[in-house]
Structures are given as structure tokens and as C-alpha cells.
Amino acid sequence: xxQVTQSPEAxxxxxxxxxxxxxxxxxSGLRGLFWYRQDPGKGPEFLFTLYSAGEExxxxxxxxxxxxxxxFLHITAPKPEDSATYLCAVQPAFSGSAxxxxxxxxxxxxxxx
Amino acid sequence: EAGVxxxxxxxxxxxxxxxxxxxxxxxxxxxxxxxxQALGLGLQFLLWYDEGEERNRGNFPPRFSGRQFPNYSSExxxxxxxLEDSALYLCASSLxxxxxxxxxYFGPGxxxxxx
Numbered sequence: 001x002x003q004v005t006q007s008p009e010a011x012x013x014x015x016x017x018x019x020x021x022x023x024x025x026x027x028s029g030l031r032g033l034f035w036y037r038q039d040p041g042k043g044p045e046f047l048f049t050l051y052s053a054g055e056e057x058x059x060x061x062x063x064x065x066x067x068x069x070x071x072f073l074h075i076t077a078p079k080p081e082d083s084a085t086y087l088c089a090v091q092p093a094f095s096g097s098a099x100x101x102x103x104x105x106x107x108x109x110x111x112x113x
Numbered sequence: 114e115a116g117v118x119x120x121x122x123x124x125x126x127x128x129x130x131x132x133x134x135x136x137x138x139x140x141x142x143x144x145x146x147x148x149x150q151a152l153g154l155g156l157q158f159l160l161w162y163d164e165g166e167e168r169n170r171g172n173f174p175p176r177f178s179g180r181q182f183p184n185y186s187s188e189x190x191x192x193x194x195x196l197e198d199s200a201l202y203l204c205a206s207s208l209x210x211x212x213x214x215x216x217x218y219f220g221p222g223x224x225x226x227x228x
Contacts, residue, residue, distance in 0.1 A: 032216075034216070041201070043219035044203070044219045045219070046217075046218055046219075049216055087156070091214055098169050099146075099161060099168075099215065100158035100169060100171065101146075101158065101217060102158070103155050105155045
């Protein structure tokens with residue numbers, strides 16, 4: 001069974017204080033690993049897709065990296081508007097027709113001004 | 114380009130009632146996924162439709178059902194509502210071109226409250 005574990009559950013940062021969020025996963029084969037951002041009461045907003053170990057992607061203050069067992073979301077010099085819950089999800093490669101995502105429970109990030 | 118849309122935004126029902134939620138995918142997308150996000154439980158996969166057919170379903174009882182129409186829009190039906198069905202119901206769409214991964218884009222969700 002696919003499993004995704006995110007840590008920490010919650011993170012409070014001062015504006016400009018860089019940090020990383022962790023996503024550990026167990027999957028029989030990885031088709032893709034996804035990062036989403038979710039604001040309270042809204043749908044998840046797509047950030048990144050990572051396909052293979054060693055891959056990195058960047059968008060503004062965010063950088064996502066992938067190894068064979070985990071992914072990191074690095075946040076550089078965060079701003080208060082980066083406050084949100086960040087979700088990690090995996091899509092399996094060898095589960096027949098299954099393409100649904102298995103999500104972690106998320107990291108709730110608060111950036112204080 | 115318009116994103117995934119869902120209706121209604123909010124719904125309040127009582128136990129035992131039935132509810133229908135609606136989803137319109139991004140133009141050109143043929144796959145629609147439904148997820149449930151209950152408080153404290155994270156996103157749980159419900160159903161996946163592609164090209165009008167149900168392709169897979171998650172670990173939910175049969176009273177959760179749905180369908181996909183020829184224009185690729187979709188409905189999620191929940192019968193005999195229970196209190197624990199209170200949740201944010203999220204629809205996502207994607208376009209599957211190959212065996213490679215497909216990115217799922219989410220709508221704003223429908224907040225269902227069961228009293």
C-alpha cells in the first residue's frame with residue numbers, strides 16, 4: 001500500500017527565515033510525485049511534478065527535490081503570503097490502471113511578518 | 114483558460130438525505146477524479162472517470178457513486194448521508210496522453226455539511 005508521510009505537521013517561520021519541508025514516501029513504483037499548496041477552505045493549487053531521483057524544480061521562492069525515498073520542498077526567504085498548507089502526493093507506476101494520488105497529511109506553514 | 118469548476122460551493126443536508134455534486138473539468142481534459150477531504154483525515158481518493166467510464170474507486174461504500182457525461186463533466190452522488198460525510202469534496206481533472214504521469218488540477222471544492 002502506498003504511503004506518504006509529511007513532516008513537520010506545522011512550521012512557523014519569521015519572514016525571511018528559510019526552511020525545508022519533508023515528504024517521505026513508500027510506493028511500489030513511482031510514476032510521479034506532486035507538490036500542492038492549499039489555502040484554508042480552497043482546492044489544492046498545483047506547484048510541481050517530480051519524476052525521478054535527482055530531479056529538481058524551482059518556482060519563485062520554492063524549490064522541490066526528489067530522492068528515491070523522499071522529497072523536500074525548500075522555501076527561501078519566505079513571505080507572509082507563503083503561509084498555507086503544503087501537500088505532497090504520489091502516483092503509482094505499477095498499479096494497473098490506478099492513477100489516483102495518495103496524499104500526505106500536509107505541513108501547515110505560517111510565515112510571520 | 115478556465116480552471117476546474119464545481120457546484121454548489123456549499124451545501125447543508127440532514128442525515129439520510131441524498132446529494133449531487135457537480136464538476137466541470139478544464140477544457141480538453143478527459144479524466145475527472147473525486148476526493149474527499151474530511152477534517153483531520155487528509156485527501157482521500159473516491160472515484161476516477163475517464164472517457165465516460167469509471168476506471169477506479171477508493172475504499173468508500175457503494176452509496177458514493179457518480180458518472181461522467183459525454184462533455185467530460187461529472188457528478189458525484191452520495192445517498193443516505195451520514196454525519197461523517199461532512200467534508201470538502203474536491204474534483205480534479207487531467208489529460209492522460211501516455212503511460213507517463215498526468216498532473217491533476219483541482220477545483221475549489223464543495224463544502225458539504227450533514228446535520
